Structure formats: structure tokens, C-alpha cells
Amino acid sequence: MITFSEAELRVKIIKAMAHPVRLMVIEFLRGGERPFSAIFSLFQLDKSTISKHLLVLKEAGIVSSRKTGTETIYKLEVPCVADFFNCATVVIENNVKKQMKCLCR
Amino acid sequence: MITFSEAELRVKIIKAMAHPVRLMVIEFLRGGERPFSAIFSLFQLDKSTISKHLLVLKEAGIVSSRKTGTETIYKLEVPCVADFFNCATVVIENNVKKQMKCLCR
DNA sequence: TGCATTGTTGGCGTTTATGCCAACTAACCA
């Protein structure tokens, strides 16, 4: 078993991933580092909103950022977090099936 | 890239894991199925609180439950979700180091 | 230097999550 405080350390990473925007950013960054502007243009959201999402990922240690002149470049530090979903695929498929059933009834 | 709705499906699983209690339950259930009472006794929380945490895990498809007489037995359906942290370990260690630095300054 | 561009930070209102108590259902036993 793990302790509660160990669990809290893990939860920080999990929580950082627990938002559609942040998950998409992670996927996007699997292709390599990208500037803020490129990430921003994936969504119809305020720049401050995106900036804060990126801060959450950064504070969790999932991404890093560096400035080059006027741009901020973001980089995925732990690509393996994205591999998580190789496992989760089964769950997702089951969930979708359950959903379909509900809709068909 | 993944779409926003694909991301939402994934987020449901991630969110279900994004709480210390639920993460500990997942770890606990890696050892095999366990009755509600055993899970409940791991924490100093109201039984209704634990019951609701288990519901979240169930609705995400991570655990299942069955009743045997008066007991409810919970089972981890997707053990691999717990393996996620083999990857996350690096991040966690870095985060702890960062924390230590902050405390030492 | 004056000004535009790129992001970040502060603040606020709204939504969602958490945890307790109380009430309820279901199975078991006297």
C-alpha cells in the first residue's frame, strides 16, 4: 500500500492531466516543443486561460518552458505520461459502449 | 492530435484517479477484491464519503462491485492504471527535489 | 524613446468537487 502523502504527490500529476485542454496540450507536445502561440491557436479560449493551464502542467513537472526573445517555448518533459492511455483504452471503450447503451434504450 | 471529445473521455478516467483517497483505493485493490468495510477502515472518513469515492471509480469504469448478502465487494477492473506511476516516478522525484530546495532556501 | 506584440498575473463570478449529517433501502438475526 501507499501512504496518504505519497498519494498526494501522485495526485498532483494526475490532477494536472485532468482537464481536456491540458490533455490535448500534452498530446500536442508529443510532436516536439512548441511555442505558446501554437498551443494557444488550438483552442478558442482566452490567452490567460491557456497560460494558466500551461502553468499547471509546469508546476506538476510535466512540461517545461524557456523564452527565446519574445516567444515562450513549451516542451513535454515526461512523454511517457501520454502512454498512459494505451492502458486506459479498454476502459474508454467500455465507457463509450455503456454510453451507447443508455442512448439506445 | 486528439480531439476535444476524445480528451473528455480520457479526462473522465484521469479525474476519477485525481484524489488521494481514490488513488489509495486503487492501490489497495491491486491486491485483489476487497469488501467495502476493508476499504472503509483504511480512512478516517464518513462511510458516505467513501461510498461516493467508490461510485466515482465505478462510473469511470476503473472498479466494479457486486453484492454478496450484506457485503459489497469491490474489484479493480483495470490494474494497469496503477502502473501509470512507474512512469510518473521520475516526475514525482523531481517535484520532491524542487520542494526540498524551496524549503532549504 | 514611443509603441506594438507576446505572455503572465491579479481579481472576480460561476461551476464543480469534497465531506459531513441524516434519512433511506436491503439483508440478516432474534
Place this chain on the structure above:
DNA sequence: TGGTTAGTTGGCATAAACGCCAACAATGCA
């Protein structure tokens, strides 16, 4: 049948997460 045990559900108060606007720093260019 009445009472006990095991869990679930409803409701409420508090806390955290989201997203927008506005204001701010920092770089680059005229």
C-alpha cells in the same frame, strides 16, 4: 415481526477549479 448491520442516496456548506477581463512586464521595432 422488530431490530441490527451494511451501504447508498439526498442535501447542504465549504473549498477548489475554470474562464474571462483588465492590468502588467518584457522584448522588439520604427
